[in-house]
Amino acid sequence: ETGVTQTPRHLVMGMTNKKSLKCEQHLGHNAMYWYKQSAKKPLELMFVYSLEERVENNSVPSRFSPECPNSSHLFLHLHTLQPEDSALYLCASSPSSEETQYFGPGTRLLVL
Amino acid sequence: EDQVTQSPEALRLQEGESSSLNCSYTVSGLRGLFWYRQDPGKGPEFLFTLYSAGEEKEKERLKATLTKKESFLHITAPKPEDSATYLCAVQANQFYFGTGTSLTVIP
Numbered sequence: 001e002t003g004v005t006q007t008p009r010h011l012v013m014g015m016t017n018k019k020s021l022k023c024e025q026h027l028g029h030n031a032m033y034w035y036k037q038s039a040k041k042p043l044e045l046m047f048v049y050s051l052e053e054r055v056e057n058n059s060v061p062s063r064f065s066p067e068c069p070n071s072s073h074l075f076l077h078l079h080t081l082q083p084e085d086s087a088l089y090l091c092a093s094s095p096s097s098e099e100t101q102y103f104g105p106g107t108r109l110l111v112l
Numbered sequence: 113e114d115q116v117t118q119s120p121e122a123l124r125l126q127e128g129e130s131s132s133l134n135c136s137y138t139v140s141g142l143r144g145l146f147w148y149r150q151d152p153g154k155g156p157e158f159l160f161t162l163y164s165a166g167e168e169k170e171k172e173r174l175k176a177t178l179t180k181k182e183s184f185l186h187i188t189a190p191k192p193e194d195s196a197t198y199l200c201a202v203q204a205n206q207f208y209f210g211t212g213t214s215l216t217v218i219p
Contacts, residue, residue: 100144103148
């Protein structure tokens, strides 16, 4: 595997389910990000981790819970989501939090 | 308020018909401007980073330029495979993304 990978690529869940999104980067980067992409809207930055520490949390509802166990892996734990949370969730990484970000393919999430 | 605006929202070109996409920004303390290409159902693919006014970068049929208030992505003699959404992002105290320009190149 090369670059940034995300699993699953597609996810359908009910509002009472608990699921997790996984991101792995094979670039040796130190910063990782979660973004939400909805139609006709700019990418919304959700969380930033630098050297495994959360450095930014942009007023994201607590039903989204990030986890960064090491510099190569990033998770987004989901629970009791709402239909308006349906979107493409993108993971990105960069050498540092000040440099160019490289994106994964995204997870298309549908909340029923 | 820090903001990134891309225009047009959508653009249809005939194959070979050159054009430009615009990204205007109002941020304090620009550190960098980034262009990405995004195909349907995929993540954004990095194209260019520009750091200072007057800087230009090229890759195949694409050329990105930067002024103090905006950036242009020039597409010369586009081909159908250039069809995609092109995203602009600026880095100030944080990253700000535009909503993108959806480009369709018709054979």
